[in-house]
Amino acid sequence: MGVSDEALLAGMAAGDPQAATTFVRRYQSRVYGLAAAIVGRSATADDVAQEAFVRAWRFAGGYDARRGSVLSWLLTIARNAAIDTIRLRRDQPYDPDILLTVLSADEASDDRQIEQLADTDQMRTALRGLPREQAAAVVLATFYGFSAREIAERERVPLGTAKTRIRLGLARLRDHFEVSDDKTA
Amino acid sequence: MTRPHDCPAMRSLLAELATGAASGHERAWVLGHVTGCPACRAELDELAKVADGLLMLAPPAEPPPEFESAVLKRLGMAGSRTVGRRYSRRMMLAVGGMAAALLLVSGGSATVVYQQGETDRALADQYRQTLSIANGRYLKAARLTTPSGAQSGTVFLYQGSPSWLLVSISSAPTDGRYEIHVRDRGGVLRTIGACQVKDHAGTTGYQLDIAVAHVAEIQLTQNSQTPLTATLPN
Structure with missing residues (x-):
């Protein structure tokens, strides 16, 4: 077993080049993969992924292990960096249906954490089971940072309908994927 | 409630x-x-x-071959020379934080106090000393306000080499992450970073790539909304 994620993050924050190198190698494919899923495979995805690591380094002191894994925290940072880029450059984000196909596909993951793999499989199964309109609403909000009003405009439905889709979609995912506090303790 | x-x-x-x-x-x-x-x-x-x-469902994908070295370079860890440069920049931000802290009186929450007689004159002396140590030219401050005009914090802009911006929030309307944008006098808006707010307070600093004199406005946004704004007078 190698050095823990938390130790690598602390080392990177302290300016240790070796810790930073190991941390980047460990998670670059996950961070770049998420960036590419949101902004497309391009130089933009490269920029977003780089920015995510820079922000992780800058805000390492804000990581709270009680709230989730380092990977989950890092991917949230990457998602935020991607959304910032989309808004700043006014790019048209990908069609949610394309992203849904990517997210729902079985993945031969190289993830080293078996427990995390099981969770991911559960989540993927749950997402596949959602009605398309609920899945699209959840994905537009979670990955692209769309507000309920923006989702309503994009999907051409009333605001209340968009809100209901987000609420029902996330509730169904939660019901399928029982979140256990023990797993993140 | x-x-x-x-x-x-x-x-x-x-x-x-x-x-x-x-x-x-x-x-x-x-x-x-x-x-x-x-x-x-x-x-x-x-x-x-x-x-x-x-x-977590986003499939992993291999970045371009030079990705790792590019990240390390941005972190200032690609070589001894860049490490030194990054540390000096971080030190500048730390110095900036200290300079701004001279203007802050914190007692649980960061409350900005300006006019305080002798204390104020002492602070002014320290401020001038700090500027002279770092070869700075001037430090500007502006109130950070909500759309209704209530003050939520202060922004400090330091003209030097490098120039920097320090955002100090003492009573944000909500907690969470605020994106920091700088609008120049030509109207161009650029995002320069973010400030994490907890218990309605937060402080962060960034290097400025434009002269302080060219900064017209600082905006802090959350989910596309602009809850906090600071306007810099000419």
């Missing part, structure tokens, strides 16, 4: 907050409620974990 009968209305908004789809007004409302409602806070935590878990 939190009232138990708010819970049904809140429950319908928790998913929007967890996914980031809630509007600024709704965010403030829900966050104000969950602060005093353990049941809704627990529900929000669960939904947020589900939303975060969705990000």
Whole structure:
């Protein structure tokens, strides 16, 4: 077993080049993969992924292990960096249906954490089971940072309908994927 | 204030907050409620974990070959020379933080106090000394206000080499992450970083790539809303 994620993050924050190198190698494919899923495979995805690591380094002191894994925290940072880029450059984000196909596909993951793999499989199964309109609403909000009003405009439905889709979609995912506090303790 | 009968209305908004789809007004409302409602806070935590878990579904992809070295370079860890440069920049920010701290009196929350007789003159002396040590030219400050005009903090802009911006928030309307944007006098808006706010307070600093004199406005946004603005006089 190698050095823990938390130790690598602390080392990177302290300016240790070796810790930073190991941390980047460990998670670059996950961070770049998420960036590419949101902004497309391009130089933009490269920029977003780089920015995510820079922000992780800058805000390492804000990581709270009680709230989730380092990977989950890092991917949230990457998602935020991607959304910032989309808004700043006014790019048209990908069609949610394309992203849904990517997210729902079985993945031969190289993830080293078996427990995390099981969770991911559960989540993927749950997402596949959602009605398309609920899945699209959840994905537009979670990955692209769309507000309920923006989702309503994009999907051409009333605001209340968009809100209901987000609420029902996330509730169904939660019901399928029982979140256990023990797993993140 | 939190009232138990708010819970049904809140429950319908928790998913929007967890996914980031809630509007600024709704965010403030829900966050104000969950602060005093353990049941809704627990529900929000669960939904947020589900939303975060969705990000795990993005398939891994190999970045370009030079990715690792590019990241390390940006972190100032690609070589001894760049390490030194990065550390000096971080030290500059630290010095900046200290300079700005001279203008802050913190007692639990960071409250800005300007006019305080002798204390103020002493601070002015320290301020001049700090500027001379760092070869700075001047330090500007402007109130950070909500759309209704209430002061929520202060921004400090330092003209030097490098120039930098320090944002100090003492009473933000909501907690969370605020994107920091700089609008120059030509109207161009650029994002330079973010400030994490906890318990309505937060402080962060960034290097400025334009002259302080060219900065017209600092905006802090949250979910596309602009809850906090500081206008710099000419």
